[in-house]
Amino acid sequence: MFSKATEYALRATIYIAQRSSVDNKLSIHEIAKAIDSPVSFTAKILQLLTPGNKVISAVRGPKGGFYITEQCKKLPVRAILIAMGESEILDKCVLGLNKCSEAKPCPMHSQYKHIKQQLISLFETKTIQQLAEDIDDGTAFLNVKKN
Amino acid sequence: MFSKATEYALRATIYIAQRSSVDNKLSIHEIAKAIDSPVSFTAKILQLLTPGNKVISAVRGPKGGFYITEQCKKLPVRAILIAMGESEILDKCVLGLNKCSEAKPCPMHSQYKHIKQQLISLFETKTIQQLAEDIDDGTAFLNVKKN
DNA sequence: ATAATTAAAGACAAAGTTATCTTTAATTAT
DNA sequence: ATAATTAAAGATAACTTTGTCTTTAATTAT
Ligand code: FES
Ligand code: FES
Numbered sequence: 001m002f003s004k005a006t007e008y009a010l011r012a013t014i015y016i017a018q019r020s021s022v023d024n025k026l027s028i029h030e031i032a033k034a035i036d037s038p039v040s041f042t043a044k045i046l047q048l049l050t051p052g053n054k055v056i057s058a059v060r061g062p063k064g065g066f067y068i069t070e071q072c073k074k075l076p077v078r079a080i081l082i083a084m085g086e087s088e089i090l091d092k093c094v095l096g097l098n099k100c101s102e103a104k105p106c107p108m109h110s111q112y113k114h115i116k117q118q119l120i121s122l123f124e125t126k127t128i129q130q131l132a133e134d135i136d137d138g139t140a141f142l143n144v145k146k147n
Numbered sequence: 148m149f150s151k152a153t154e155y156a157l158r159a160t161i162y163i164a165q166r167s168s169v170d171n172k173l174s175i176h177e178i179a180k181a182i183d184s185p186v187s188f189t190a191k192i193l194q195l196l197t198p199g200n201k202v203i204s205a206v207r208g209p210k211g212g213f214y215i216t217e218q219c220k221k222l223p224v225r226a227i228l229i230a231m232g233e234s235e236i237l238d239k240c241v242l243g244l245n246k247c248s249e250a251k252p253c254p255m256h257s258q259y260k261h262i263k264q265q266l267i268s269l270f271e272t273k274t275i276q277q278l279a280e281d282i283d284d285g286t287a288f289l290n291v292k293k294n
Numbered sequence: 295a296t297a298a299t300t301a302a303a304g305a306c307a308a309a310g311t312t313a314t315c316t317t318t319a320a321t322t323a324t
Numbered sequence: 325a326t327a328a329t330t331a332a333a334g335a336t337a338a339c340t341t342t343g344t345c346t347t348t349a350a351t352t353a354t
Contacts, residue, residue, distance in 0.1 A: 001148065001236075004342065007243030014242075014254060028301070041343050047302065061351025062299045077255075089148075095161075096154030097288070107161060107278040107287035108224075111269050118262050122255075131254040140254035141244070151312065175331070188313050194332065208321025209329045296354080303348070311340070318333070324326080 005045050006084045011035040011142050012042060013049065013080055016056055016068050017132035025065030036143045049083050055128075073129035081123060090120050153231045156192050158182040158289050160227055163203055163215050164279035172212030183290045196230050202275075220276040228270060237267050 002010070015034050020026045028046070032039040046066065049055040055075060056068045072079075081087045093100040094108040100116070102109075134140035149157070162181050167173045175193070179186040193213060196202040202222065203215045219226075228234040240247040241255040247263070249256075281287035 001239060001241055002243070004243065007241075010242050025300095027299095038343055040345070043301070044303095044343090050301090058301060059351075060299085060301045060349070062353065064300045064351065066301085092148060094148055095157050095289070096149070096151065097290075104288050105286075106289065107281035108269075108273070109287065110281075111273065115262060115265050115269065118265075122258050122262065126255070126258065134254035134257075139252075140256065141251050142242070142253065143244075172330095174329095185313055187315070190331070191313090191333095197331090205331060206321075207319070207329085207331045208323095210322065211320085211330045213331085297352100298354095299350100299352075301348105301350080303346100305344105305346080307342100307344075309340100309342070312338080314335100314337075316333100316335080318331105320329100320331080322327100322329075324328090 002081075002086055002089070003084075005041075006081065006086045008035065008037045008042050009045050009049060009080055009084050010077070011037070012046060013056060013068070013128055014131045014135065015142055016066050017073050017128045018135045020065075020067035022067055022069075025059065025063065025067045027065045031066060034143065045084075048085075049080065055079055055083050068128070073132070074127050076124050077126050077128065077131070078123040080128070090116060090123070149228075149233055149236070150231075152188075152192050153228065153233045155182065155184045155189050156196060156227055156231050157224070158184070159189060159193060159213075160196065160203060160215070160275055161278045161282065162289055163213050164220050164275045165282045167212075167214035169214055169216075172206065172210070172214045174212045178213060181290065192231075195232075196227065202226055202230050215275070220279070221274050223271050224273045224275065224278070225270040227275070237263060237270070 012031050012035055015031055016026060028043045029039060032042045046056065050058045053069065053072065055072055056066055058066050078087060091100055093106050094112050095106040097104065097106050100109065135142055159178050159182055162178055163173060175190045176186060179189045193203065193205070197205045200216065200219065202219055203213055205213050225234060238247055240253050241259050242253040244251065244253050247256065282289055
């Protein structure tokens with residue numbers, strides 16, 4: 001559904017939301033290890049989420065690292081998708097027409113549109129914080145290690 | 148959602164189902180033009196659907212081309228996905244865990260699983276023929292030309 | 295001030311996907 | 325038989341995505 005880059009962005013953000021605070025910032029090494037992703041690549045990706053503290057925040061130097069504000073924890077998942085430039089995935093036509101639209105629909109459209117609407121509302125309503133809570137609970141997981 | 152290759156495979160198959168018969172085979176040129184796809188690439192892709200007349204059928208030589216049997220028209224869309232090796236897209240985890248599972252779910256899973264189930268049943272129940280009929284009707288379209 | 299630590303920035307490499315082009319094989323028509 | 329027509333097969337190129345490595349800049353502690 002999403003690119004590797006976006007998957008890492010989602011997992012990293014959730015992990016940061018679960019574990020960090022302004023006075024307990026997380027290093028990129030810890031984050032990458034926790035979500036089982038390549039360190040340097042993950043660093044690159046997080047750079048898309050930090051400018052203007054759009055989604056997460058970063059400070060350089062000793063005691064530096066990544067954290068997320070309480071405010072940003074309340075952002076919907078979609079904010080991450082937008083920052084990753086992968087928000088338009090929900091405008092894509094299943095059959096690859098240039099746009100999924102009512103005006104010139106593909107033959108999957110009439111059925112797919114209902115499913116699409118649910119996906120959109122899922123990403124609109126679920127917040128970063130809510131996802132992090134599920135990790136806290138132990139009802140959900142973020143790493144990928146095969147057992 | 149799908150790769151370009153799979154999108155072309157879906158559109159091509161639907162077009163073949165709509166227009167071809169055993170005594171009216173379609174050339175790869177006509178197909179590619181109709182679905183607005185690169186000719187040679189589309190030819191490559193259709194080679195994944197022809198072996199054993201799995202989804203579509205092809206004959207070489209003059210009066211040759213592509214067609215689909217009445218039997219194959221009744222196949223679900225999923226048959227195309229399987230032939231394209233993109234069926235496991237429905238087993239993929241939204242956050243990129245190695246497997247979408249109840250056993251070790253990601254924090255999107257509990258909500259996503261219902262949507263996933265609808266996608267699976269859409270691809271399982273919709274047949275190639277049904278999609279082709281929507282094109283016949285003029286209620287749906289297969290090409291991508293920007294207007 | 296200096297050294298240490300951290301993310302940011304940038305150059306590059308590896309792998310995968312998409313696309314093109316040429317040659318071959320099968321079939322038909324003459 | 326020969327030529328013409330069509331898809332199959334194969335080689336290769338262009339582009340994108342994923343990933344690594346090195347250098348730079350910011351911040352902190354000494
Ligand atoms: S037009 Fe194809 S999914 Fe909407
Ligand atoms: S485990 Fe992530 S979507 Fe099912």
